[in-house]
Amino acid sequence: MDTPKKISEIQTAAVVISSIIGVGVLPLPLFAVKAGNTAAPIVTLIGITISLFALLIITKLGMTHPTKTIIGYSEEILGKWLARFCNIIVILFFALLTGLGAREFGAVVITAILRETPIEVTVIVMLLLAAITSRNDLNIFAYIHTFYLPVILSPVVIIVVLSLKNANFLYLQPLLGGDMGDMFKGSLTIAALCQWSFVLTIIIPSMLQPKRAMKACTAGLLIAGVILFMLVVASLAVFGAEETKKLLWPTLELARTTSLPGNILQRLDVVFLAVWVTAVFTTLFSGYTFTCYALTGIFRLSDHKIFSFSLLPIIFLFSMLPGNLLQMYKTIEVVGRMGLILTIVYPCLLLVIDVIRRKRGKRSAAAKT
Amino acid sequence: MGFFRKRYKKALLTKENQETQESVSLENTINQFRECSDLVHNALPELQVEYLYIENLVNEQKVKEYLVEPFDTIKFPDVSLILTEKRYKKTADSRSLYKGILNGEAAIFFKDEAYLVNLFGPETRPVNESGTETVITGPHESFNESAGQNISLLRRRIKSSHLKVYKVSVGKVTLTDVYLLYLENVANKDFVEKVKQRVESVETDGIFESTMLVQMIEENPYSFFPQFLTTERPDTASSKILEGKIVGITDGSPSAFIAPTSFFEFFNSPEDYYQRWAVATALRILRYSAFFITVFFTAFYVAVITFHYEMIPRTLLSTLLESRSRVPFPPLIEALVMEFTIELLREAGARLPTKIGQTIGIVGGIVIGQSAVQAGFTSNILIIAVAISAIASFVIPNYIMSASIRLVRFGLIILAGIWGNYGIILGIGLVLVHLSGMTNLGSSYLIPIAPISTADMKDILIRAPFSKLKTRPYQAQTRNPYRQKKK
Incomplete structure (x- = not known):
């Protein structure tokens, strides 16, 4: 894992953004609206705040241990075996998340573009691409994310802007409403969509200046958050709460209702989907890379390449677990929310224990003198 | 197996290197160059001087000046005096003696000693205009073979x-x-x-x-x-x-x-600096769009016609269907055949003498272009797509890069025929991943996009006015990054 320390702040921000914007973009407005009706934008905001909080904790941990990944410092804080146990669960979770992400992607592709292709093929092809790519080092990981960033951001922005033509801002009112419990649950689901940014825990040690990680991460998450927020607002304003609930992938429908001025292309959704494939790829790539590197860290290996292909069958198996589309989304929601325990509570615990231990260390050092 | 082959190769190479280290002498040298009919051997018996050179490597003028004239006028005792002059290098090593002769030097043997004098001067081509990188404004000189x-x-x-x-x-x-x-x-x-x-x-x-x-x-x-x-x-x-x-x-x-x-330098032409900055920037943008057209246009056509009819504007759809209706092949085959034809034309044009080259233009333009559509072999929109992407590929100033890109395009067309837009994106993903992984003397190949370097973008993606181009490119990691004084 001796990658040269070269990743800049901009690249770190790019990794955060393109990891977050991914498979989840399509059903996001549906999740938000189901939870809060017209309060969907607020649900999204809460969700983003939660994930910002989680990201800040991870970054803080990474900055206090600038040479180690989460695998390294958790073993230092919790002790070897407990940390290993927790880390293996985290790795399993990310393998599952990557698998489910690939499955969700496959489901969209076979429904919207390639109706006759078996889902296994699309899933495997995507995973293969991620596996091949994950053989590169972290530096190149950051390059790829940076390179794809404009490709990921621009279509979402274009679609949001173009859809304003059909927007009816009355649909956004009332701003508050809906059941508090549901809203909270919904914002957890949205926070779960953002937990791909957990890949940061392995990026920070390879940064050029880990001290500046905080700024980079905050900027990255805020940009991604604004994009997600705009999407929810746009689909709510175009379709209204009741209509959105009936759509499986409101973002895709949003792309369908818009068209480029000048009648260059009749419909934008196919182009949007093609670009969305890129977004999915970067996201899955993040998950895959995290899994590979974390496993390498646990087994104290020097080369992560052996995992890039040996993980493939396991992740593929995970992706085939849900029986159908509805089951898949249920699984994703549940697994995502459970995952928050791993991506928020676990780092929180680590941080608290770390702070306490440091204080004690100082005190005992002071007592000795 | 590979190991043994390597070893064998190594043995051969060392054998080649161990050419017997002979003593420097006229006989050995003549023996070394036996059956080389272009070796000139002259003796000046009264001076006890003999010299050897290879006729086709030397300049007649220099032979006269350094070899014939100095020895023409002198007597025997002065020979050693002349040979102390700086241009005559004493050589005691037979291998460098042979190498010198092969580099166009003359070997002069006097007593037991050998001297080399440089007479190299074969015919060279005059400095001409470049055949592959022409400009309209700017210097027209180009390198030649010397x-x-x-x-x-x-x-x-x-x-x-x-x-x-x-x-x-x-x-x-x-x-x-x-x-x-x-x-x-x-x-x-x-x-x-x-x-x-x-x-x-x-x-x-x-x-x-x-x-x-x-x-x-x-x-x-x-x-x-x-x-x-x-x-x-x-x-x-x-x-x-x-x-x-x-x-x-x-x-x-x-x-x-x-x-x-960096990858993007292949899209810059020297003329960008001779034009005004706005024009040069527009040209660069034109070239990058040409790159996208070359890579995507035909693949996009195949993807749209095979899978995504709904993307075509309604008015265009009817003309397209009409022209497609007579074509018996699936779009993938149709596109591959046309692309293949264009490549044939290009290669034929490159290899043929210029006089016959015009024929290719006529055959390509009229016979293949018009008749193929009339015969129901392809649709005319595909011909437009293929022609535009072929033209766009020649806009890329570097011929080697444009050839590579044309090759990549074939892969994309096939992927587009299998999986539509999704295939194109996958293909591009693979190419991009490959490009990002490439290094150039250890620096990234995709500078200034990955890693981002805004200072370089001013001179690679666009061409800012010269007053803004103050720094040397980041990729060169120079010891002195400023070209112009910082104000």
Whole structure:
């Protein structure tokens, strides 16, 4: 894992953004609206705040241990075996998340573009691409994310802007409403969509200046958050709460209702989907890379390449677990929310224990003198 | 198996190297060059001087000046006096003696000693206009096959003692001279060392072209894409030297290579700097769009016609369907056949003498273009797509890069035929991942996009006015990053 320390702040921000914007973009407005009706934008905001909080904790941990990944410092804080146990669960979770992400992607592709292709093929092809790519080092990981960033951001922005033509801002009112419990649950689901940014825990040690990680991460998450927020607002304003609930992938429908001025292309959704494939790829790539590197860290290996292909069958198996589309989304929601325990509570615990231990260390050092 | 073969090869090579180290003598030298009918052997018995040179490597004028005239007028005791002159180098090593003769020097034998004097001066081509990189404004000179002349073209442009010319001989048999030129006070030392070391460690029997050498020293020899820019233009080469890059000149090759290079440099033309900045920026944007058209247009056509009819504007759809209705093949086959035809035309045009070349234009334009549609072989919209992407591919200033891109395009067309837009994105993903993983002397190939370097974007993606171009490119990692004084 001796990658040269070269990743800049901009690249770190790019990794955060393109990891977050991914498979989840399509059903996001549906999740938000189901939870809060017209309060969907607020649900999204809460969700983003939660994930910002989680990201800040991870970054803080990474900055206090600038040479180690989460695998390294958790073993230092919790002790070897407990940390290993927790880390293996985290790795399993990310393998599952990557698998489910690939499955969700496959489901969209076979429904919207390639109706006759078996889902296994699309899933495997995507995973293969991620596996091949994950053989590169972290530096190149950051390059790829940076390179794809404009490709990921621009279509979402274009679609949001173009859809304003059909927007009816009355649909956004009332701003508050809906059941508090549901809203909270919904914002957890949205926070779960953002937990791909957990890949940061392995990026920070390879940064050029880990001290500046905080700024980079905050900027990255805020940009991604604004994009997600705009999407929810746009689909709510175009379709209204009741209509959105009936759509499986409101973002895709949003792309369908818009068209480029000048009648260059009749419909934008196919182009949007093609670009969305890129977004999915970067996201899955993040998950895959995290899994590979974390496993390498646990087994104290020097080369992560052996995992890039040996993980493939396991992740593929995970992706085939849900029986159908509805089951898949249920699984994703549940697994995502459970995952928050791993991506928020676990780092929180680590941080608290770390702070306490440091204080004690100082005190005992002071007592000795 | 490979191991044994390697070992065998190594044994052979060492055997070649161990050519018996003979003593320096006339007999041995003549024996070494036996059956070389171009070897001239002259004896001046009254002076006890004999000399040897290879007729076709020397300049008649120099022979007269250094060999005939000095020995013509003198008596025997003065010979040793003349031979102390600086241009006569005493040589005690037979191998360097032979090498000297092969490099166009004359070997003079006097008593038991041998001297070399340089008479090298074969016929060279005059400096002509470049055939592959033409410009409208700007200097029209281009490199030719003589390394000496090429270096003189560069020296005339950069009058600085910091410009170093480092010489390496490459090729066990050809002993081709490769010169590495760089500004000592600007170029990154590591890069210079890396290039020197790589050129020196090339193991082959011979090279004839810079583009050949480049493939032996680059980091990703299996890649589709060229990794070091090659140019035939002295103005391009000298501007790259000023940027702090290293320029390599191979004797016998009209192209110079430049290291390190980023992917985007292949899309720049020297004319960008001779035009006004706004025009040059527009041209660069045009070239990048040409790149996208070349890569995507036909693939996009195939994807849309096969899978995504709904993307076509309604008015266009009817004409398209009408023209497609008579075509019996699926769009993938149709596109591949047409692309293949265009490549045939291009290759034929490149190989044919110019006089017959026009025929190809007529055959290509009229017969294939119009008749193919009338015969119901292809749709005319596909012909437009293929033609536009072929034209766009020639907009890319570097021929080697444009050839690589045309090759990648075929892969994309096939992927588009299998999986539509999704296939195109997958293909592009693979290419991009490959490009991101590539390094150029250890620096990234995709600078200034990944990693982002805003200062470089001003001179690579657009061409800002000169007052804004104050820094040397980040990729060269120069020792002196400012070209103009910071205000």
